[in-house]
Amino acid sequence: MAEAIRLGRMTDTMEEGFLAELNVKAGDKIKSGDTIAEVETDKATLPLESYFNGTILHVAAKKGDTLKIGDLIAIIGKEGEDYSALLVKTEAESPKSEVKANNKVEVQQVVTNPEPITNTDSRVKASPLARMIAKEKGIELSNVKGTGEEGRITKKDLESADGGGGGMPAFTGKEGSRDVRVSQMRKTIAKRLLESKNGAPHFYLTMDINMDNAVSIRTQLNNVLPAKVSFNDIVIKAVAIALRQNPNVNCSWLGDTIRYYDHIHIGMAVAVEDGLLVPVIKFADGKTVQQISVEAKALAAKAGSKKLLPAEMEGNTFTISNLGMFGIEEFTAIINPPDACILAIGAIRQEPSAVNGEIKIASKMKVTLSCDHRVVDGATGAKFLQSLKNVLENPVSVLL
Numbered sequence: 001m002a003e004a005i006r007l008g009r010m011t012d013t014m015e016e017g018f019l020a021e022l023n024v025k026a027g028d029k030i031k032s033g034d035t036i037a038e039v040e041t042d043k044a045t046l047p048l049e050s051y052f053n054g055t056i057l058h059v060a061a062k063k064g065d066t067l068k069i070g071d072l073i074a075i076i077g078k079e080g081e082d083y084s085a086l087l088v089k090t091e092a093e094s095p096k097s098e099v100k101a102n103n104k105v106e107v108q109q110v111v112t113n114p115e116p117i118t119n120t121d122s123r124v125k126a127s128p129l130a131r132m133i134a135k136e137k138g139i140e141l142s143n144v145k146g147t148g149e150e151g152r153i154t155k156k157d158l159e160s161a162d163g164g165g166g167g168m169p170a171f172t173g174k175e176g177s178r179d180v181r182v183s184q185m186r187k188t189i190a191k192r193l194l195e196s197k198n199g200a201p202h203f204y205l206t207m208d209i210n211m212d213n214a215v216s217i218r219t220q221l222n223n224v225l226p227a228k229v230s231f232n233d234i235v236i237k238a239v240a241i242a243l244r245q246n247p248n249v250n251c252s253w254l255g256d257t258i259r260y261y262d263h264i265h266i267g268m269a270v271a272v273e274d275g276l277l278v279p280v281i282k283f284a285d286g287k288t289v290q291q292i293s294v295e296a297k298a299l300a301a302k303a304g305s306k307k308l309l310p311a312e313m314e315g316n317t318f319t320i321s322n323l324g325m326f327g328i329e330e331f332t333a334i335i336n337p338p339d340a341c342i343l344a345i346g347a348i349r350q351e352p353s354a355v356n357g358e359i360k361i362a363s364k365m366k367v368t369l370s371c372d373h374r375v376v377d378g379a380t381g382a383k384f385l386q387s388l389k390n391v392l393e394n395p396v397s398v399l400l
Helices: 084-093 128-137 184-199 212-224 231-245 289-304 378-393
Strands: 003-008 016-022 035-040 045-049 054-059 066-068 072-077 108-111 202-210 251-253 258-260 266-268 270-272 275-277 318-322 341-355 358-372
Touching (some): 035 072, 045 128, 184 275, 212 358, 231 266, 231 289, 231 318, 231 341, 231 378, 266 289, 341 378
Parallel strands (some): 266 318
Antiparallel strands (some): 003 072, 003 108, 016 035, 016 066, 054 072, 270 275, 341 358
16 A cells, blocks of 8 residues: 655654755665655754655655655555555645745654554664664664654653663653843843944954062062952052053044043953942052052942942943953953953963073963954054063062
């Protein structure tokens, strides 16, 4: 008896399928397990297999077709068998769908009234995806009870199946998710950073800085100052000095004009529960490291408790983002508008280094400058990093 091979639903999201390859033509002899076609799905290209023996009597689809669920692919039966009645019935039940060019989706084979099958993998009714999973897990399909239509074995039937022969049971997990309302803070962050990344042509400059002297002076400062100084405080002061030496970096792109600032207000990125806040250390170049330390700690505490005033988050002319305390050695940051640059600070790490012809262990720190290429060129950014490197590697005269 002639049988119709149609497209069926292979995945939960499948609505139509793309026929990447068609391996049969009318008159071909087919046996169970032979690949009829290659089907491109939304997850993979899978083989479309025959479930019974016979001759291809009619091919309704062609390579490159995009077909809907239920569309006819081919008719198989005994050679010379009259299949016209089946063809008429098929077209009445499942009208031909339009072929959509360049729309790649996945396909599944569905057969009606298959021949009785024997207890072997090649004759067991199973989807192509189920056969692939079974092969990977070493599972004999004949030992698996199918829960699909007419006892067909599906992916779910194999999720907890044992491979047999003493194989280990497959782990079955439970899928889950949760949706969290996007806070106004997160919406604002997303909007501003998207505008910055898409609007400002970013480029990046990375430099390695020897922090041996900075480590030493921090120890000395913390031995005499009432308020402990962090490396971030030292970096803020050093950046302010480098900006004073390189004023072309301390600026903003305004479209028709470029604004160069005479003052130096440094924003410092602070992670909070709902995202990121950037309080501003104003006139940082005129403050001592101790003053910067006290102010930075106070602003960070207010940020954590969401008590920052708008005026405390405005006016930045340059921003620093420090992930070194999390062990991050190097990263790139998105420019914080209206700044033209942002400096990403990595962790201080110990590594071998050549010093005066000898190999010694040195404290190194990577910094990466993100620049808006509309206003800051490569040479300008590089000179700023050179100045910063000089300040941090020789900090005694400028950080006290």
